[in-house]
Amino acid sequence: MSHVSVSNVWKEYDGQIVLERVNLEVKPHAFVSIVGPSGCGKSTFLRMLLSQEMPSRGSILVDGAPLPPEPTEERGVVFQRYSVFPHLTVLENVAFGLEVQRSRLVGRLFGARRREVFEACGEIIAAVGLDAARDKYPSQLSGGMQQRLAIAQALIRRPRILLLDEPFGALDPGIRADMHDLMLTLFEETGLTVFMVTHDLKEAFHLGTRLIAFDRYRRRPEEIGAYGATITFDLPLDRSSPREKREAMAEIGHAVAGN
Amino acid sequence: MAFPLKTLFAAAAMTGLLASPAPLLAAEKTDFKIAWTIYAGWMPWPYAQEHGIVKKWADKYGISIEFQQINDYVESINQYTAGKFDGVLVTNMDALTIPAAGGVDTSVVLVGDYSNGNDGVVLKGAKSLADIKGQKVNLVELSVSHYLLARGLDSIGLKESDVSTVNTSDADIVAAAASPDVTAVVAWNPQLAEIKKSPDMTEVFDSTKIPGEIMDLAVVNTETLKDNPKLGKALAGAWFETLALMARDDAEGKAAREEMAKLSGTDLPGYDAQLKTTYLYTDPKDAAAFTRSDDIVKYMDLVRSFSFEHNLLGEGAASKDVVGIAFPGGKVLGDAANVKLRFDDTYEQLAADGKL
Amino acid sequence: MARRWINRHPGRAERLFLGLLPFLILILVYATGSAMRLEVNPNDKLLPSFASLGNAIARVAFSTDPRTGVVLLWADTAASLERLVLGLVIATALSLVIGVVNGVLPYVRAGLSPMVAIVSMIPPMALLPVLFIVFGLDELSKVVLIVIGIAPFLMRDLEARILEMPGEQLIKAQTLGASSWQIVLRVVLPQMLPRLIDAVRLSLGPAWLFLISAEAIAADVGLGYRIFLVRRYLAMDVILPYVVWITLLALIFDIALKRFNAWVFPWMEAGRRSA
Numbered sequence: 001m002s003h004v005s006v007s008n009v010w011k012e013y014d015g016q017i018v019l020e021r022v023n024l025e026v027k028p029h030a031f032v033s034i035v036g037p038s039g040c041g042k043s044t045f046l047r048m049l050l051s052q053e054m055p056s057r058g059s060i061l062v063d064g065a066p067l068p069p070e071p072t073e074e075r076g077v078v079f080q081r082y083s084v085f086p087h088l089t090v091l092e093n094v095a096f097g098l099e100v101q102r103s104r105l106v107g108r109l110f111g112a113r114r115r116e117v118f119e120a121c122g123e124i125i126a127a128v129g130l131d132a133a134r135d136k137y138p139s140q141l142s143g144g145m146q147q148r149l150a151i152a153q154a155l156i157r158r159p160r161i162l163l164l165d166e167p168f169g170a171l172d173p174g175i176r177a178d179m180h181d182l183m184l185t186l187f188e189e190t191g192l193t194v195f196m197v198t199h200d201l202k203e204a205f206h207l208g209t210r211l212i213a214f215d216r217y218r219r220r221p222e223e224i225g226a227y228g229a230t231i232t233f234d235l236p237l238d239r240s241s242p243r244e245k246r247e248a249m250a251e252i253g254h255a256v257a258g259n
Numbered sequence: 260m261a262f263p264l265k266t267l268f269a270a271a272a273m274t275g276l277l278a279s280p281a282p283l284l285a286a287e288k289t290d291f292k293i294a295w296t297i298y299a300g301w302m303p304w305p306y307a308q309e310h311g312i313v314k315k316w317a318d319k320y321g322i323s324i325e326f327q328q329i330n331d332y333v334e335s336i337n338q339y340t341a342g343k344f345d346g347v348l349v350t351n352m353d354a355l356t357i358p359a360a361g362g363v364d365t366s367v368v369l370v371g372d373y374s375n376g377n378d379g380v381v382l383k384g385a386k387s388l389a390d391i392k393g394q395k396v397n398l399v400e401l402s403v404s405h406y407l408l409a410r411g412l413d414s415i416g417l418k419e420s421d422v423s424t425v426n427t428s429d430a431d432i433v434a435a436a437a438s439p440d441v442t443a444v445v446a447w448n449p450q451l452a453e454i455k456k457s458p459d460m461t462e463v464f465d466s467t468k469i470p471g472e473i474m475d476l477a478v479v480n481t482e483t484l485k486d487n488p489k490l491g492k493a494l495a496g497a498w499f500e501t502l503a504l505m506a507r508d509d510a511e512g513k514a515a516r517e518e519m520a521k522l523s524g525t526d527l528p529g530y531d532a533q534l535k536t537t538y539l540y541t542d543p544k545d546a547a548a549f550t551r552s553d554d555i556v557k558y559m560d561l562v563r564s565f566s567f568e569h570n571l572l573g574e575g576a577a578s579k580d581v582v583g584i585a586f587p588g589g590k591v592l593g594d595a596a597n598v599k600l601r602f603d604d605t606y607e608q609l610a611a612d613g614k615l
Numbered sequence: 616m617a618r619r620w621i622n623r624h625p626g627r628a629e630r631l632f633l634g635l636l637p638f639l640i641l642i643l644v645y646a647t648g649s650a651m652r653l654e655v656n657p658n659d660k661l662l663p664s665f666a667s668l669g670n671a672i673a674r675v676a677f678s679t680d681p682r683t684g685v686v687l688l689w690a691d692t693a694a695s696l697e698r699l700v701l702g703l704v705i706a707t708a709l710s711l712v713i714g715v716v717n718g719v720l721p722y723v724r725a726g727l728s729p730m731v732a733i734v735s736m737i738p739p740m741a742l743l744p745v746l747f748i749v750f751g752l753d754e755l756s757k758v759v760l761i762v763i764g765i766a767p768f769l770m771r772d773l774e775a776r777i778l779e780m781p782g783e784q785l786i787k788a789q790t791l792g793a794s795s796w797q798i799v800l801r802v803v804l805p806q807m808l809p810r811l812i813d814a815v816r817l818s819l820g821p822a823w824l825f826l827i828s829a830e831a832i833a834a835d836v837g838l839g840y841r842i843f844l845v846r847r848y849l850a851m852d853v854i855l856p857y858v859v860w861i862t863l864l865a866l867i868f869d870i871a872l873k874r875f876n877a878w879v880f881p882w883m884e885a886g887r888r889s890a
Contacts, residue, residue, distance in 0.1 A: 107797035137882040157792055360848060361658055362658020428832040435752050437748050441751075
């Protein structure tokens with residue numbers, strides 16, 4: 001059975017069609033890389049998975065149930081920027097999810113319960129390599145460390161689905177490679193389903209177990225707006241041979257660059 | 260310092276703070292500026308200016324006089340004291356406490372009028388002045404209203420410490436009087452008339468009980484006047500001509516008063532009502548006689564006592580005698596070596612004798 | 616090669632000197648002007664000498680007033696500060712509540728935000744006669760004037776700052792399971808408090824203006840009251856020290872609030888240093 005089921009989803013803004021006829025079946029523990037040219041609606045698609053926006057038509061089901069109309073703790077998210085709270089330390093940022101869960105009234109724990117939660121956060125902080133920076137504020141961290149923090153924070157409530165919106169787009173190449181290793185490790189250990197929007201094809205191929213590309217079939221100026229983008233490539237990467245991957249990469253790269 | 264001292268002086272002078280006081284420039288001059296503010300007894304001046312009466316008399320003496328309106332009364336006196344004007348329209352008490360106490364030798368050219376009911380003490384829901392005891396009184400502190408209050412309290416054997424005063428701007432005193440927590444007010448016209456309109460307000464003391472003590476004067480810097488007696492003559496000429504005109508009961512007199520009423524922002528009945536409580540010295544003989552009288556010495560003594568008790572004669576003033584006040588005929592109140600306020604009947608008398 | 620002027624920076628001592636220079640010049644200009652006027656008229660009140668300023672300060676700040684039995688400057692300062700602080704505290708508390716609900720809850724914003732925007736356009740001084748009648752002439756109307764004068768600005772500023780917050784943060788908090796209330800309490804409020812205090816710092820000038828104006832119109836004690844009272848006999852020897860004192864108080868307030876912000880909200884400073 002499919003874990004996430006997207007059937008005939010359309011998205012329109014003021015009569016402009018952004019996405020049309022999007023159909024997708026995703027199995028549990030998949031890592032779906034989403035690529036496509038700028039403005040093709042891939043981020044819109046991710047926002048719909050997050051319930052930050054609602055489809056104009058069609059449905060998105062998770063385990064057979066429709067998505068709730070607003071973001072919930074079953075779906076974690078990491079944005080390219082502003083994902084962490086600037087006024088909280090690393091430890092407090094990570095503990096935030098547990099604190100609001102356990103203290104409905106003030107969203108904050110005190111005394112022994114607070115110590116207990118903070119200790120529980122130690123493991124994931126260590127896992128993302130921020131042990132030495134537990135008491136620092138985000139503005140005192142590098143961009144890569146901030147994204148590590150955002151990932152740790154997003155995982156603390158153990159979501160079933162993790163949504164990544166160009167999470168490594170603002171990082172230097174060397175740091176990006178470290179982040180890829182971290183991401184793959186976490187993916188294997190947690191059994192998550194991941195959707196990641198990226199501009200970087202190599203990253204998409206390297207991390208994904210499946211790759212989908214959004215694009216428009218019709219792109220003459222008078223047609224833009226009347227026709228939306230949809231899924232034009234859908235490639236299982238876990239069963240592809242290296243040669244198949246290289247060929248697909250060239251083909252998609254050409255399509256993306258051709259825009 | 261590397262700055263040449265001269266440059267510094269020039270820079271200092273340019274700040275405008277240093278505009279030299281008038282005496283420096285006194286000598287022979289032909290252009291004079293007088294500051295005025297809206298008040299019933301002073302409205303003849305702007306009328307005289309607009310109708311060429313001031314110009315006619317100034318031309319006669321080969322000078323020019325400009326009356327310039329200042330919105331704020333205290334500011335107009337401060338401007339005069341700072342040397343920006345040659346003369347100002349002012350009450351006797353303020354003439355003593357602002358320019359004279361500030362060392363600016365000032366001459367009273369004309370005693371225009373005295374308040375004859377234009378200032379009053381009003382109580383809410385009480386019938387006699389004695390009820391004021393223990394109340395909070397809203398008034399413009401240190402003004403003629405304050406003086407009136409002190410005289411009123413004195414008349415019934417109370418002291419100022421028997422009430423507490425709250426300084427209240429004259430612009431807002433009508434609104435203040437309407438406020439429920441305000442029970443006692445001292446004010447002058449036209450605000451006084453407005454406050455009295457309210458049925459629960461009763462006037463319990465007014466300036467008719469102290470006639471002559473609150474005077475409205477035209478004053479000029481003494482040095483300027485000494486060097487340019489023509490200024491005093493022109494002012495007296497214009498003043499009494501205008502007063503004669505407005506006192507007439509015919510159409511012309513009415514028209515003149517109507518225009519003064521308009522200039523002061525009211526209508527003829529309103530203005531006439533204010534004039535009724537203002538004793539104008541229409542006849543120059545009366546004005547000169549009052550200026551020479553023993554009464555005026557007595558009144559000024561009362562005013563300077565009040566001023567001294569309220570610290571208005573300046574810090575370090577050892578007694579009420581520090582500022583000398585001179586009267587016609589060589590009478591002097593206080594320090595004869597430091598006369599800074601001079602009542603001068605010369606110009607009133609010239610007008611009375613028809614010698615202008 | 617000589618560097619361009621835009622690249623040259625004064626050293627520590629030079630900065631101190633350059634900073635003090637305008638004040639020294641001002642004092643010198645004053646002293647010169649005062650000496651010139653006093654030579655002509657020893658009783659001149661406009662630019663009193665430093666000696667008479669000193670005497671006036673000794674009289675108002677260090678000796679009891681024979682008429683009232685209090686030290687004038689301290690009585691005035693206490694009265695004015697009480698009004699000012701009360702006005703600031705009420706305005707801040709009110710703005711915090713209304714600004715936050717306006718910023719966070721679209722339904723409240725739709726109802727309240729246009730009203731706040733319009734009220735903030737009313738010149739508070741024009742309302743004074745109305746305030747006197749509604750709130751009386753005592754302390755209340757002075758405090759209300761300060762509140763009316765600055766609260767709408769604080770509310771609008773706070774609302775705008777909340778709307779400027781990256782939407783990602785609110786989404787993130789929701790994906791961590793936080794409720795609206797928890798988001799207000801743990802995400803919005805802690806980030807907005809330092810900004811509110813910054814806005815209060817900007818409001819200090821207007822707050823003083825409204826305080827002095829209210830005291831000028833009706834009062835029996837206070838810094839503004841004293842200035843407008845002694846203005847009646849041109850006592851510059853009292854007015855000038857009072858002006859300096861008010862400036863000093865305002866400066867102390869400003870620095871204190873800035874320090875408070877840095878102390879209570881260290882993450883703001885951390886951000887500024889790394890930025």
